Amino acid sequence: MIAADPGRVLAEVFGYDSFRGEQEAIVRHVIAGGDAVVLMPTGGGKSICYQIPALCREGTGIVLSPLVALMHDQVAALRLVGVRAAALNSAMDPAERQRVAAAYRAGELDVLYLAPERLSAPGTVELLDEGRIALFAIDEAHCVSQWGHDFRPDYLRLGALAERWPEVPRIALTATATPETHREITERLHLERARHFVSSFDRPNIRYRIEPKGQVRKQLIDFIRGEHSGEAGIVYALSRKRVEQTAAALRDAGIDAVAYHAGLPAEERLEAQTRFLREDGVVVVATIAFGMGIDKPDVRFVAHIDLPKSVEGYYQETGRAGRDGLPSEAWMAYGLADVVQQRQFIEGGGGDQAAQASQLRHLNQMLALCESTSCRRVFLLRYFGESREEACGNCDVCLNPPRLWDATVPAQKLLSTIIRTGRERGRTYAAGQHIDVLRGVGSERVTQMRLDELSTWGIGTDLSVQQWRGIVRHLLATGLLESQGEYGVLVPTEAANAVLRGQAEVHMREEVLQRAGGRGARGESGAPKRSAAAADLTPEQAELFERLRAWRASEARKQGVPGYVVFNDATLAALAVHRPARPQELTEISGIGQVKLDRYGEAVLEVLAAG
Known part of the structure; x- marks a missing residue:
């Protein structure tokens, strides 16, 4: 298909009256043969930016995407609107691959999807040379970033496209990129001469909610039943075991849930993904192996029951909610154990010192988001280099402003206890042991280590264990404490000295597990809540x-x-x-x-x- 006017293609093929945001400028730039780097939030319409140029230029648009499991649905969606689309990947049988190759050589395809690793397969480059290429679209371009949250080694080889096909325009697209990742995309893909299109990362239809973790499965079930009953959603958990246990708990609670992780047999993963994509109201519980490229527009919520590794990962995952622009929710529960576990993964992961430092920096920024006492959206947008001062009015902090309390004295008590156990007993401990000292909780180990003789023994009985753990979490998030080693031992940082000397104060949110407000499952009449649409x-x-x-x-x-x-x-x-x-x-x-x-x-x- 070769059409001259992109506006006409938009209307006749895709059924939309007008472009959104910078879509038209991007489309016309690529049609004219220009390279582009496009940073646009999930649901912002990135695919239009390369699909329409592929239809308006001579030849076939080559889309490089890591999403082999979803190529079938992407191709089917294009074919339903009359676009001649196909995919070429390892999941296809040889005869089918031959048919697609023949169609490409004959100029009978408008769009061809390839996985990045496919370019390294014998004969692929030669095949591309036998047809006419309209453009290269590099989707999920953040995967080229070695310090990012979703690095894929195969993406590093995509920089060679500029040398092999210098006359073919290239467009790199992603929904999550900090200024640092943006620079890496430009450099590694040799897009120094490209025009850059950076849209606002704001997704105003998504409500962000973060709360302390208590009985997390009960919290999750209450959230889904109370506010998203019968609606599609994604629940992210850190481990495969946790995924399966959570999916089972949701099913026991009458919620239609499926599990998805890389350790399941391929047929089970396919069945879970297919049910989620093609049936209404299915909840998928998954590790982060699930979700990239999921184009389901009516996902009404994304929930995290474990702390994500980075703000980039969190933002990309939550962006899978509400792609249709209708009200949706990003809900998360997190606790101190999450922080300790993540640090253990980083320190035991075998990466070099620079890689560990980068991962710890990402984790600390994620913690800072969780502990923030100001608008979540302002924090997120600033993280991605977008300046915004006014509060959004659509996050938990804006809707239910947290009550702050002066935690300076409790922080001093905790820091003093940590220092004294190290200085007077020659040992360092994880959070639980220090909290026992503060609350005067005796045990055989306490007696053996003579911890009950410390001057801080029992000076913290006015606070609950949960409140003390919240203080530890806050001090970690604000850089006053570090958690080190396999057991998460606590060590004060240089910045803690000002608090101990009374030169700096510590203010933090009160621990509130259940908050009033939010959308209920039923209105005053008792009728079930309608779907967002x-x-x-x-x-x-x-x-x-x-x-x-x-x-x-x-x-x-x-x-x-x-x-x-x-x-x-x-x-x-x-x-x-x-x-x-x-x-x-x-x-x-x-x-x-x-x-x-x-x-x-x-x-x-x-x-x-x-x-």
Whole structure:
């Protein structure tokens, strides 16, 4: 397909009236043969930035993506709107790969997806030389960053594209990049002459909530049941065992949940991913092996029950919620044990000193986000180099401002205890032992080490164990303490001296496990909470919306694709509101282009008429 006008392609193929943000500038720049680096948040419409140029330039657009498991759905979505798309990867049988190669040579493909490692496979470079390349799109470009959160060695070889095909425009795209990662993308992919397009990283439809970890599975179940019952979501856990246990606990609580991690058999992973993508209301519990490139628009929440390793990872994972722009939530519970565990992983991971220092820096920044007493969104945007002063009004800190208390004296007590156990007993301990000293909790070990003879013994009985652990966590987050070694022993930093001398104060949030406010599962009438897409519909419109969803589910099953590939929820909601009665009126609905009108128009009009 070769079309001259990108606006016309946007309307006729993808069914949208206008570009968003800098999409049009990016598209026209690449069509004209320019290189581009695009930093745009998840759900911001990155794929349009290379798909339309691939349709407007002669040849085939080559998309390099690490998402072999999702290429089928990406290709299916393009084919449904009339784009000649295919993938070439190791999961295909030889005969199918030969058919795709023949179609590429013959100029019969608009878009071809390849995994980066595919370029190293024998014959791939020669195959590309046998056809005409419209452009190279390097998706998830942050994977080239060796100090980033998701480094992939195969991405380092993509810099050679500039030398092998110097006349072919290249566009590198990512949803998460600090200024440091941005520089690495530019340098390693040899995009020094590229034009850079940096959109706002803000996702105003996502509400951020972070709370201390107590009975985390109960907290998670209460969160899902109370606020997202029957809605699709992703729950991230750190270990495979924790993933399986959490998925089982959710199922026992009546929540439709599946587990996903790299240790499961391939068929189980595929089944879990397929159910999540193609059925409504499925919750997937996963390690971070799941999620990159997930294009499901109606994920209403992302939950973390363990502390992420970095702010970049957290932001990318939470960005998988609400890609349709409708209200969604990012919820996390974290505790001191998370910090200790993460530090153990870093120190025992075998990396060199520079790598460990980078990982610890990432962890400390993640801790600072959790312990922040100011707007979460302001913190996140500043982290990615975006200046914003005003609070967002849509995070837990803005909606329920934390009550702060002067923790200077308790901090001094804790620091003094740590110093005294080291100086007077010649030992260093993890948090639990110091808290026992402060609270005067005796044990055989305490007696053996004569810890009950310390001057700080029992001076902290006014605070609970949970509050003391919160103080430890806060001092770690603010750089007054360090956690070292396999057992997470606590060591004061140089900065702690000012607190001990009374020259600096410590103010922190009160420990509150349950907070008032937030969206409830039921309104005052007791009726179940509607899905986000149907939230503003009248009862009659909501009923029509549900019938359209039922039709979509049936149609998606017939074609073996996710429901959102047929139409997303926002398109169904618009149909329920405007109730078009003629084919031409359907094209006025966002998301319905000519191909989908031809394919589904008659059936949609029948559903609307039956209402």
